[in-house]
Amino acid sequence: MLRIGKVSYLNTLPLFYSLKGFEVIEGHPSELVKLLREGRIDAGIVSSAEYFFNPDIYWVLPNVSVSSRGRVCSVLLLSNKPIGEVRRVRITPNSLTSRFLLMYILKENYRLQVEEVSEGEDAFLAIGDEAIELRSSFTYAYDLGEEWFRLTGLPFVFALFLVRRDAPAGPVLDLKEGLDTSVRRFFEDLGSGRLELPGDGEFLRSYFSECIDYSLGWEHLRSLGKFFAFMEKETGKPAPETISLFRP
Numbered sequence: 001m002l003r004i005g006k007v008s009y010l011n012t013l014p015l016f017y018s019l020k021g022f023e024v025i026e027g028h029p030s031e032l033v034k035l036l037r038e039g040r041i042d043a044g045i046v047s048s049a050e051y052f053f054n055p056d057i058y059w060v061l062p063n064v065s066v067s068s069r070g071r072v073c074s075v076l077l078l079s080n081k082p083i084g085e086v087r088r089v090r091i092t093p094n095s096l097t098s099r100f101l102l103m104y105i106l107k108e109n110y111r112l113q114v115e116e117v118s119e120g121e122d123a124f125l126a127i128g129d130e131a132i133e134l135r136s137s138f139t140y141a142y143d144l145g146e147e148w149f150r151l152t153g154l155p156f157v158f159a160l161f162l163v164r165r166d167a168p169a170g171p172v173l174d175l176k177e178g179l180d181t182s183v184r185r186f187f188e189d190l191g192s193g194r195l196e197l198p199g200d201g202e203f204l205r206s207y208f209s210e211c212i213d214y215s216l217g218w219e220h221l222r223s224l225g226k227f228f229a230f231m232e233k234e235t236g237k238p239a240p241e242t243i244s245l246f247r248p
Contacts, residue, residue: 005044
């Protein structure tokens with residue numbers, strides 16, 4: 001049975017809504033990346049930056065991601081100062097992708113160099129459920145998906161469903177079909193009103209319908225290429241020449 005990593009955020013709910021037949025291991029993004037890299041799980045929805053650093057280990061499942069076409073609503077730079085006055089930023093340790101995305105936006109859009117700090121910050125980068133919870137507690141909330149789209153006109157890919165290359169092809173194909181079915185059923189039930197959402201149901205209905213994009217098309221791949229080129233400049237590590245999609 002394939003071992004599948006699931007990030008413990010609301011935005012993964014559609015992917016796992018009706019998925020069955022797999023051992024699901026939940027955790028924070030950084031925890032799941034470590035498990036996947038070490039081979040303690042076979043596949044998982046993890047930070048897209050992981051593919052940049054270790055492309056030879058993985059296949060990318062086609063047509064599935066956690067992305068946004070504009071605002072993402074759950075990756076936010078939160079501050080009580082306008083962004084032009086931000087000099088010290090506290091960044092969540094849970095996602096390398098969001099960290100590099102923030103650096104891109106600050107440098108390319110605002111021409112800012114900031115210091116990463118653990119306390120005494122001017123702004124805080126929050127992701128996932130934490131960002132949703134805190135979004136109304138600050139004077140300014142800058143949506144990183146929206147900022148990226150404004151700069152590039154492209155969707156941004158926050159997470160990819162990565163599969164280790166040593167995973168058996170048959171169960172991986174079953175996983176792909178199961179994910180497609182799960183997402184379809186989730187949105188059918190959301191649209192029909194059969195689905196009960198926790199907490200602020202009105203916000204979450206908008207969140208799933210208008211903020212999160214679960215596809216992975218050519219625009220997403222083009223966006224990943226642009227983002228990986230920036231990561232190459234930042235890290236000195238060569239970007240992957242191609243995105244290797246799983247083909248049974």
